[in-house]
Amino acid sequence: MESVKNSGSTIVTSHSLRKYETRHIAPITIQLKEIFGHYETGEIILCNAPDFSNSEIPEVDIVNGVAVIEALKECRSIKILALSSCDSLVDRERGILKLIRTLIDMVDGIEHRLDSICYGFTKCPVMADINALLVDLKSSTVDAFSESDSVLMTVLLDMIEKTVNGAALKIDPIDGDPKELIKKFKHIHGIAYPGEVFRFSIRLRSIEVCIDADSFCQAEKIMDNLSCAQRELADICTSDSVSKKSEELRKKFDNIVSTISNRYDSLDVEDYSFHSPKDLLKKLELVESRGGTRYHQIRMTVLRKIRQNFSLAIEKLLDTPLDERPAKMRSLNCALCFLPEELQTSFKLQLDEFSQLFTDEEKMRRVNLKTYSKTGTTTYPSS
Secondary structure (H helix, E strand, O other), rough: OOOOOOHHHHHOOOOOOOOOOOOOOOEEEEHHHHHOOOOOEEEEEEEEOOOOOOOOHHHHHHHHHHHHHHHHHHOOEOOOOOEEEHHOOOOOOOOOHHHHHHHHEOOOOOHHHHHHHEEEEEEEOOOOHHHHHHHHHHHHHHHHHOHHHHHHHHHHHHHHHHHHOOOOOEEEEOOOHHHHHHHHHOOOOOOEEEOOOOOOOOHHHHHHHHHOOOOHHHHHHHHHHHHHHHHHOOOOOOOOHHHHHHHHHHHHHHHHHHHHHOOOOOHHHHHHOOOOHHHHHHHHHHHHOOOOOOOHHHHHHHHHHHHHHHHHHHHHHHHOOOOHHHHHHHHHHHOOOOOOHHHHHHHHHHHHHHHHHHHHHEEEEHHHHHHHHHHOOOOOOOO
């Protein structure tokens, strides 16, 4: 089929990889006569909207969220195309569930407006059974749903119902027929009075990721930018959910000193490969050098606890059964790589000393065993 050229589509950028290119809302007006012929009148405005949870900059998420909602409020009616890649049905991050949660956050009472939603899937293999993948997703995650996720389950079931018997809308931007998509849109009900239905809500995941990853400099910068964005937008748009989440993240950030200090209280030294003290201390030293004075306290506390924990682990080697000592020594030598340089040298000497001690003990044990086997006698009871 000959493609329909639309000058408005030049503002839309796509990517062959799983990468979000849309940075802001992009409206594209489609004249229906260009799709169905001159006998068809009217138009549809497609709004390519950015994802609100994949930006690394939360203030961009907020601005995009405001822009999209304000634009939708000006429309007479809204029909939703929930677009997802087939990969999101099977990936570990459960991208399809993130999409559903975004819809739930944006649309008030979405469970009563499902007839206004059309689900589309891209990058689908020819033989892909979308419905079967959705059913498998439901089966594998149903136990993780709580009562508060009942709306999520309702939307997921709607998605399953609308893809049964091969009815899934697979979108192929290269070889696909746009008529199929437009026909579906023509026959679904629009959401009237969108200003009363759509609401501003985003998930400030990027800040949480920075905090959890110990990216202190980036987290502080993002928090400052977020506060600035909220102040600038206070007279335009406010969100209870964003304010609540922001406050939650600020408290989490304020408690970061005790959180990090307590991290190594119960952490086994053999798990240092998963929670590297060396990497953490480097990050703390960096943010401290940039004026973060409170991080000096954290760094010194962590350093002290690591020294205590590793010393204790070495001392426990003496109580370790002989046959378990080699494995324990290998484990500690491995953990040694994840200590800061100033601790590695001293602990390496201690481990080498213990290794030599254990080697000498093993030699002595073998000598004694050999001597005993030569001099020992065996007696038998008389009959």
